[in-house]
Amino acid sequence: LFRIWNNVGPRWYGLAYVSAFGAGWLMMRLLARRGYADVNESQAGDFITWASLFGVLFGGRLGYALFYKPEMFREPLSLLRVWEGGMASHGGMIGLILFTLYYARRYKTSWTNLGDNLVVAAPIGLFLGRMANFINGELYGRATQVSWAMQFPKEILDDRAMESRALELCGKIDPEMTSADAIIQGARHNPHIVDALRSILTPRHPSQLYEAALEGVVLFAIMWFARTRTRQPNGVLTGIFFICYSVFRIIAEIFREPDAPLVGIFTRGQFLSFFLVAAGIGFIVAAKWRPVYPKKLEAH
DSSP states (O other), rough: OOOSBHHHHHHHHHHHHHHHHHHHHHHHHHHHTTTTTSSOOHHHHHHHHIIIIIIIHHHHHHHHHHHHGGGGSSSGGGOOOOGGGOOOOOHHHHHHHHHHHHHHHTTTTOOOHHHHHHHHHHHHHHHHHHHHHHTTTTBOBBBBOTOOOOGGGGGGGGGHHHHHHHHHHHHHHOOOOOSSSHHHHEEEEEEEHHHHHHHHHBBBOOOHHHHHIIIIIIHHHHHHHHHHHOOTTHHHHHHHHHHHHHHHHHHHHBBBBBBOOOOOBBBBHHHHHOOOOOHHHHHHHHHHHSSOOOOOGGTO
16 A cells, blocks of 8 residues: 555555455344344354454465465465465365364354355455455456456566566666566556556456456345345355355456466366355255254244
8 A cells, every 4th residue: 555664564455354354343243133143243253353364364375375386385484474465265265164164163053154144244355355456456367459458567577578578668767677576666656667568568357356346246245135135044155155156256267367277278266166166056955955044034
């Protein structure tokens, strides 16, 4: 957001996570107050706090290393440098599943009921995370000629020839433009750098916005409707979330530049999403097989 000194200062990605945790805390307490959660408001607040730390952060970071950058395990301390970015939503979901299971057993409450309320809050965090990706100009889309295409300066980090050309052009404008990072920062406030980059950067889909809309806005609307307007046994909402998230992720990845080697014809994100679809179906079948309802809905 701004720099205190050198490269030190609050980050958009960090703000997104803090805001997501705060929104999740409020949402879990609201659902508990309305009787959809089998825990009280205080317990719901404690749950989302620890779930955020151990489920999202720990699971998301390990998932990123496991699914996208296994070389990080050769330098374990790199796993702690979360401010450098690198979180996997699939890893975060696995982390949340495991933590929710532990919490439910520890406090003798319904695992699936906790999960069903957690997935109502989750799209808020997904939305904020994707917006941070967009502001940071990372995880951008594939090349396109649509009228709303955008250019992302961080592309020069992935193309040596483009980086050399950028250094040549921008160095003539400002002698301090001696690295790709300097150029990326310069593009934030120097219109001459922006003009120079326009001639070499690739027009791309703003896929971060597509994902924010699908995985955030649309998915939240679906989960909120299912929670507050339908009577479902514990586990069904978790299954719906996994299936809808996976479908939206698979669609969005069609427009997103792959950030890892393909798995056959599929991107890494699409491939992992197929497993979530299977898990979602499993949750729904199990919930319908032996239905147990939230306490608020038992009498209806």
